[in-house]
Amino acid sequence: MTPVALTSLAAIPSPSQSVWHLGPVPIRAYALCIVLGIVAACAITEIRMRRRGAPEWAVLDIAVWAVPFGIIGARIYHVITSPDAYFGPGGHPMGAFQIWNGGLGIWGAVAGGAVGAWIACRRMGIPLAFVADALAPGLPLAQGLGRWGNWFNNELFGRQTSLPWGLKIYEWDPARGAAKTDFAGNPVVQSGLYHPTFLYESLWCLGVAILVWQLDRRYRFGRGRAFALYVMAYTVGRFWVEAMRSDDAHQILGMRVNNWMSIIVFVGALIYFLRVRGPQERLVVAESGEITVVPADGTAADPAVSDAPVPAGADGAAKAAAADGAAKAEAADGAADVELADAGAPGKTTPAAPATAGEAQPSKQ
Numbered sequence: 001m002t003p004v005a006l007t008s009l010a011a012i013p014s015p016s017q018s019v020w021h022l023g024p025v026p027i028r029a030y031a032l033c034i035v036l037g038i039v040a041a042c043a044i045t046e047i048r049m050r051r052r053g054a055p056e057w058a059v060l061d062i063a064v065w066a067v068p069f070g071i072i073g074a075r076i077y078h079v080i081t082s083p084d085a086y087f088g089p090g091g092h093p094m095g096a097f098q099i100w101n102g103g104l105g106i107w108g109a110v111a112g113g114a115v116g117a118w119i120a121c122r123r124m125g126i127p128l129a130f131v132a133d134a135l136a137p138g139l140p141l142a143q144g145l146g147r148w149g150n151w152f153n154n155e156l157f158g159r160q161t162s163l164p165w166g167l168k169i170y171e172w173d174p175a176r177g178a179a180k181t182d183f184a185g186n187p188v189v190q191s192g193l194y195h196p197t198f199l200y201e202s203l204w205c206l207g208v209a210i211l212v213w214q215l216d217r218r219y220r221f222g223r224g225r226a227f228a229l230y231v232m233a234y235t236v237g238r239f240w241v242e243a244m245r246s247d248d249a250h251q252i253l254g255m256r257v258n259n260w261m262s263i264i265v266f267v268g269a270l271i272y273f274l275r276v277r278g279p280q281e282r283l284v285v286a287e288s289g290e291i292t293v294v295p296a297d298g299t300a301a302d303p304a305v306s307d308a309p310v311p312a313g314a315d316g317a318a319k320a321a322a323a324d325g326a327a328k329a330e331a332a333d334g335a336a337d338v339e340l341a342d343a344g345a346p347g348k349t350t351p352a353a354p355a356t357a358g359e360a361q362p363s364k365q
Helices: 004-012 029-051 058-081 091-099 106-124 126-133 139-144 146-152 197-218 225-244 257-275 314-342
Strands: 019-022 025-028 279-284 291-295
Touching: 025 029, 029 058, 029 126, 029 139, 029 146, 058 091, 058 106, 106 126, 106 257, 126 139, 126 225, 126 279, 139 146, 139 197, 139 225, 146 197, 197 225, 225 257
Parallel strands: none
Antiparallel strands: 019 025, 279 291
């Protein structure tokens, strides 16, 4: 068997159809991939928020605002950075509203989604940074799932390649959501094979999700630093994947606009990650439904940590929660000391008598 035949057998196929009709209702694969990504991100964020004290299903109250704003922002960014298809010679202005044909920019999605999430967080009394850190592993997973919509649409592939995992691409008819056909009704295949950049980015996003999840478990990032880590990791991958793409794009100084955006956003996230400090936060929900933000490590609350309005009496509640946690820890530590002393543990001495007035007592470390 010739090398050409082997390459052909190993090629990644592309779907010849991305739209199916359930009666008069079109079912679009691109939309399904986006929705699947949103559901996955919401599920992960909900689990992480609950573990940090948030009320059940708080993520849905946030998603109601963040998702529409994110989709609108993503489309606006795409149209601004790729205007020729809509407003250039032979362009179709109404196509700017046809998001089912593809074209959602991640930077617009993050910016728009952040605005929507900020509105929801202000209404609920939850810090935006708290939600961003909970979302940090889920968002790249959502992006990775959404990239498969590009595969269904036969779009955003890379340059031609002779690698065994080259992607087979059809001549595409966006109006029908299907491949163009010849006189015999067979899908028309473009010559050659192409880099499957959708797959590269999807796998990279999965790696970013795992990276952020594991590092956040170890270092317990707070104040949006887990989200900044996600941004840095994603932009590194987006830079090299974007450089491989062959679709038309505006360039500045010989480099694609999205590559410049990757550099700018990476630098911004790095500065934020290095300059911002603060403990991971938890939410304390009173019986009345009032939400108080406290550090997850049980230390005294710092009003500067939260970017949400602090309810009346929240400062006292935070201090009480912190004091209660410290008292419980001290009691547990003292109980353990007594048990070890009773058991005759080697090296364990009997607690000294309380110091008299004016004598300094050593602090417990």
